[in-house]
Amino acid sequence: MSSIIEKFEPGKAVVTGLSDFDITQVFDCGQCFRFDPDPEGGISGIAFGRRVRFEQPQADTLVIHGASRDDYERIWKRYLALDEDYGAIKADIAEKFTPFDKAGIICAAMERGGGIRVLRQEPWETLCSFIVSQNNNMPRIKKIIAALSEAYGEKFECKTEAGERIVCSAFPTPEALAEAGEQAIYALRTGFRAKYIFDAARRVAEGEIDLEAVAKLPTSEAAAELMKIKGVGIKVASCVLLFGFGRTEVFPVDVWVRRVLEKYYPDSLDISALGRYAGIAQQYLFYYERYTAGGTR
DNA sequence: CTCCAGGCGTTCC
DNA sequence: GGAACGCATGGA
Structure with missing residues (x-):
């Protein structure tokens, strides 16, 4: 696992060495409702009683404006799941889907929304x-x-x-x-x-x-x-x-996800066999269906 | 205008 | 037990 490097300046935290992270995808995959893209090219919003602004100037770099070192370590690092190894999580998901996924849908979905992180919200x-x-x-x-x-x-x-x-x-x-x-x-x-x-x-x-x-x-x-x-x-x-609550094994099924399941896994997908990251897999599928197969909305 | 939205509770069989 | 139906409102 590649490890991240964290640096702190007054009022901001800078994280480098990131992989499997795309701040736009994180806030555009339907899990969070108080953040929006801002005109300066970042994403800003409110959580934990604080206003914060995220910016990703390069693929491996995240700047968190409005974050003290203390807030970063106690709140934002955990909120953004920066303490998780999503490379390993994706590998686990791919492995668990293998028996059910002849068409490789989950891999396509992880390709499309590869920068998604499941947030740990309040x-x-x-x-x-x-x-x-x-x-x-x-x-x-x-x-x-x-x-x-x-x-x-x-x-x-x-x-x-x-x-x-x-x-x-x-x-x-x-x-x-x-x-x-x-x-x-x-x-x-x-x-x-x-x-x-x-x-x-x-x-x-x-x-x-x-x-x-x-x-x-x-x-x-x-x-x-x-x-x-x-x-x-x-x-x-x-x-x-x-x-x-960060229960990444929980797999919420809504109309869109049901559509994906019926379309790609008519009767073979056993959600209970997907393991401890099933919920993260679900989020990749949701995003994929929304932006690729099912059109935008 | 109509259709429908990251469902749920109620009612009916 | 599970299939239909109404729900408040406004976006598309």
């Missing part, structure tokens, strides 16, 4: 985000999450690359959303999801569901716990486990 934000995502489209999901944050998230000031001071909003806490109430959440055009978001917020705020405790449960028990929340089914729970 569990509560991930839970809300994927509740919002149900029967919804990407632009609108992002819009609703931005609206929730601006209305009920904690405000903080920060500076953009251009040097202007702006006010940013963290993702709202469960307490803030529970206190706001279902009607207020509905007023933000969340539609039928308002009652689901509110139910999640209430349960977490009241301690009925302890996400830190859920994080320690075996996967199937963790899923069952999450599915006590109204509006959380197997798909939302799977996404929370994969993108929020």
Whole structure:
């Protein structure tokens, strides 16, 4: 495994020696809703109550603007899965797919989205985000999450690359959303999801569901716990486990992934045989279907 | 205008 | 147990 080199300057971290990493693909594969490409050619957004801007000037180099050394080591390194060996992960996935994949679809998918990393996002934000995502489209999901944050998230000031001071909003806490109430959440055009978001917020705020405790449960028990929340089914729970709790073995199946499975693996693919990186494999397939075989959206 | 979106809960057989 | 249907809204 090639190892990365980390250097720190005031307000930024520079990582070199990267492979299997493409910041555009990371934030364009449908796992995260608060980051967007900026005019300067980077990708900026908010997570962990901080505004951050990522830039990849060369294939092996990542610059994280707005990151102290401490934040890099505690937050961003883990968030971006820079501590994982994706070369080895891809090899493992290829091996596990071999018995099922005569056409080599997974290899084509790993070629196409080879720079994807499955992020390790904040569990509560991930839970809300994927509740919002149900029967919804990407632009609108992002819009609703931005609206929730601006209305009920904690405000903080920060500076953009251009040097202007702006006010940013963290993702709202469960307490803030529970206190706001279902009607207020509905007023933000969340539609039928308002009652689901509110139910999640209430349960977490009241301690009925302890996400830190859920994080320690075996996967199937963790899923069952999450599915006590109204509006959380197997798909939302799977996404929370994969993108929020780093359970890379969890394989969320949605309409697009189901389409891939039916198309390329009509009856032979056994998801349970795909091993501990099945969820990462799923993300490669999702991205591949979206941009290559299934057209763009 | 119509169709549909990284689903889920309910209802019906 | 599992197939249909409604759901709020707005993007395409």
